[in-house]
Amino acid sequence: MPRLxxxxxxxxxxxxxxxxxxxxxxxxLAFLYxxxxxxxxxxxxxPLHLMSKAMSFSGLWSDLCFYASYFVIIISIxxxxxxxxxxxxxxxxQNIIDGWTRLQFYHAKWQVLIALSLLVTVFTLVLGLVSxxxxxxxxxxxxxxxxxxxxxxxxxxDYLGFALLLSLLLRRSGLAxxxxxxxxxxxxxxxxxxxxxxxxxxxxxxxLPLQCSDELLPMSASKLAAAAMHLSRPAxxxxxxxxxxxxxxxYLAGRWRSQKGDW
Numbered sequence: 001m002p003r004l005x006x007x008x009x010x011x012x013x014x015x016x017x018x019x020x021x022x023x024x025x026x027x028x029l030a031f032l033y034x035x036x037x038x039x040x041x042x043x044x045x046x047p048l049h050l051m052s053k054a055m056s057f058s059g060l061w062s063d064l065c066f067y068a069s070y071f072v073i074i075i076s077i078x079x080x081x082x083x084x085x086x087x088x089x090x091x092x093x094q095n096i097i098d099g100w101t102r103l104q105f106y107h108a109k110w111q112v113l114i115a116l117s118l119l120v121t122v123f124t125l126v127l128g129l130v131s132x133x134x135x136x137x138x139x140x141x142x143x144x145x146x147x148x149x150x151x152x153x154x155x156x157x158d159y160l161g162f163a164l165l166l167s168l169l170l171r172r173s174g175l176a177x178x179x180x181x182x183x184x185x186x187x188x189x190x191x192x193x194x195x196x197x198x199x200x201x202x203x204x205x206x207x208l209p210l211q212c213s214d215e216l217l218p219m220s221a222s223k224l225a226a227a228a229m230h231l232s233r234p235a236x237x238x239x240x241x242x243x244x245x246x247x248x249x250x251y252l253a254g255r256w257r258s259q260k261g262d263w
Contacts, residue, residue, distance in 0.1 A: 004108040005115060011091075012082070012112075021078040025071050026123055032067050033131065057132050058145035064128045065148040068120065069217045072156050073184060075116055076163040080176040083109055083167035106258040109164060110251065117156040125149050151216035151236070154243045158213040159184070161250035168257045184210055203234055205242070209249075212242040 012018045086092040086105075095105050128149075129142060162184075167176045192211050195204035205211045216239045 002111055004104060005111040008108050008112050017081060018078065021074055021081075022119075025074045025120070028074070029064075029068055029071050029124070030127060033064055033127065036063070036067075037131065037135065056144065057128075057137050057141045060128055060132050060135075060137065061145040061148045064124060064131075065152050065217050068124045068152050069155050069214060072120065072159045073181070075120060075156060076159040076180060076184075077177055079113060079116065079160045079163040080167045080180055081173050082112065083164055084171055084173040084176050087171040088173065102258050103255070106255055113157065113160045113164060116160060117153050120156045121149060121153040124152050147236075148217065151213075151240070154240060154247075155213040155216060157247055158243050158250075159210060161247050161254075162209055165250045165254045165257070168254050168261070205239065206234075209246045212239055212246060215239045216243065 086095075092105060096102070100108075132142060133139060163176070163180050166180055167173075170176045170179065188208055188210055192205070192208055205215045215234075216236060
């Protein structure tokens with residue numbers, strides 16, 4: 001484990017909020033998927049039954065990764081709390097007094113971001129494999145559609161990068177979380193709907209920092225709408241490239257802020 005990540009882990013391992021939000025994410029994702037696969041939960045969009053028990057591993061990864069994308073916001077809130085706490089309780093200054101540079105402090109947060117993204121990805125992978133094997137799906141087909149697991153990692157890194165940047169800019173947990181929720185759940189959805197339905201611009205997703213990663217995962221409302229309107233959709237690798245570009249933007253903007261901002 002990298003030294004900076006080890007030091008961050010020492011801060012987090014006894015932090016109750018850290019464990020509560022992680023367990024909330026895992027519990028909700030497992031509950032939703034198990035509920036849908038057993039018939040306890042039925043989700044529909046008009047006449048379309050979007051989610052049902054997967055009959056193959058390909059369908060399982062499609063469904064499970066779609067569900068995971070909705071709960072990534074919980075991990076994003078955790079990221080915002082971890083960063084803003086450093087400024088609210090002045091522990092960022094203590095790190096500098098202890099010999100850290102500003103860049104080391106910033107990179108430590110990015111190492112936490114990558115670790116959380118990997119944790120979410122591994123949990124989703126394990127949940128899918130266990131659920132599929134228990135359901136009696138052929139083990140040899142477990143690799144079908146498995147590429148979507150990597151999209152989960154990119155989606156998580158995208159959301160967490162956005163949350164990290166907001167936290168560096170605002171430095172108050174309430175403001176950062178409020179703006180994160182408002183933008184991800186309201187503002188960007190409204191903007192996306194306007195561009196998609198009114199102007200029929202499916203490629204406008206590339207210019208929306210969170211929507212581009214959402215479009216990596218199947219069964220999104222925009223994908224159904226595009227199909228209904230006979231609009232061509234960009235390939236997955238194009239959305240992946242757009243997501244990576246936004247992650248780089250978040251990193252560079254946050255790095256500039258951490259280097260130039262007041263401490």
